Amino acid sequence: MSANLSYEVFVNDPPPQDGVLPNGEPKRFSPMASTLIYGGEDAVLTDPGMTIDQARALGDWVAAKGRNVTDIFITHGHGDHWFAAGLLADRFDARVVASAGTIAQMHNGVATRPLLWDKLYSGIPPAPVTAVTVPGDRLTLEGHELAIVEVGHSDSDDTSVLHVPDLELVVAGDVIYNGVHMYLGQGFTGFDPWRAAIDRVEALEARHIVAGHQNKRLDDDAERTIAETRRYLDDADELLRTEDTAVDFFNAKIERYPDYLGRLILWVGARGLYAVRENPDGNIAQMVLNAWL
Ligand SMILES: [Zn+2]
Numbered sequence: 266m267s268a269n270l271s272y273e274v275f276v277n278d279p280p281p282q283d284g285v286l287p288n289g290e291p292k293r294f295s296p297m298a299s300t301l302i303y304g305g306e307d308a309v310l311t312d313p314g315m316t317i318d319q320a321r322a323l324g325d326w327v328a329a330k331g332r333n334v335t336d337i338f339i340t341h342g343h344g345d346h347w348f349a350a351g352l353l354a355d356r357f358d359a360r361v362v363a364s365a366g367t368i369a370q371m372h373n374g375v376a377t378r379p380l381l382w383d384k385l386y387s388g389i390p391p392a393p394v395t396a397v398t399v400p401g402d403r404l405t406l407e408g409h410e411l412a413i414v415e416v417g418h419s420d421s422d423d424t425s426v427l428h429v430p431d432l433e434l435v436v437a438g439d440v441i442y443n444g445v446h447m448y449l450g451q452g453f454t455g456f457d458p459w460r461a462a463i464d465r466v467e468a469l470e471a472r473h474i475v476a477g478h479q480n481k482r483l484d485d486d487a488e489r490t491i492a493e494t495r496r497y498l499d500d501a502d503e504l505l506r507t508e509d510t511a512v513d514f515f516n517a518k519i520e521r522y523p524d525y526l527g528r529l530i531l532w533v534g535a536r537g538l539y540a541v542r543e544n545p546d547g548n549i550a551q552m553v554l555n556a557w558l
Pocket residue numbers: 343345346439477478
């Protein structure tokens with residue numbers, strides 16, 4: 266008989282950042298959640314964050330659990346979810362794993378790093394892509410199956426989630442959000458692919474969802490987080506019709522979601538979407554990037 270599994274979530278603080286948003290408040294990235302799934306001896310860690318400071322805070326929390334970390338799973342290619350993976354892999358002598366699609370996107374993340382992440386945040390460690398795929402996209406933790414499920418485009422291309430049937434848990438990366446503004450900036454062709462990704466998560470029939478960006482005071486109820494993620498996209502579509510500028514969109518979203526964290530991401534997404542809309546023949550990748558700077 267294998268031991269029962271458990272999981273716990275660590276929510277890391279965003280790194281310091283310069284600049285202010287249109288409403289005058291300081292720019293600040295979203296809180297970032299990592300999940301430790303563990304049995305009696307071994308553990309699997311997800312999405313270990315971006316900076317050296319975050320790696321230290323997360324690593325100390327993991328170390329206190331007293332488990333042998335075998336694998337570090339990455340949900341998608343955005344650097345905020347994995348630039349710190351190498352530090353954690355070294356500290357715990359663990360392997361970094363991801364789907365083939367996510368590994369390709371991680372290479373894109375490395376290419377984007379000097380144009381984006383290093384301009385905004387200091388203290389990002391060297392981050393070569395060391396992730397490997399696993400046969401059948403399956404991991405085993407003390408006899409329990411952990412399935413990597415590819416869900417396609419959500420807040421970026423080739424995203425995936427980790428399904429742990431024996432815990433009725435999905436670690437959802439940025440497919441599902443929880444009390445935090447969603448990154449809409451790569452949705453310039455519409456949000457239907459993201460809605461399809463949410464449908465795939467819902468089909469796993471989990472009771473618990475860990476969102477990659479979450480307000481740590483909220484629970485992890487699957488039904489609520491899925492419904493709220495869908496509603497946020499529906500509201501975005503409505504406001505894209507009714508609001509003329511990125512600032513108007515930003516303000517209207519805040520009015521509807523006054524308690525949501527991560528307004529930087531709201532602003533970056535709005536700026537990107539409106540830039541593409543106003544310059545349909547322009548360089549989309551450049552406009553999406555400029556929205557951050
Ligand atoms: Zn993210």
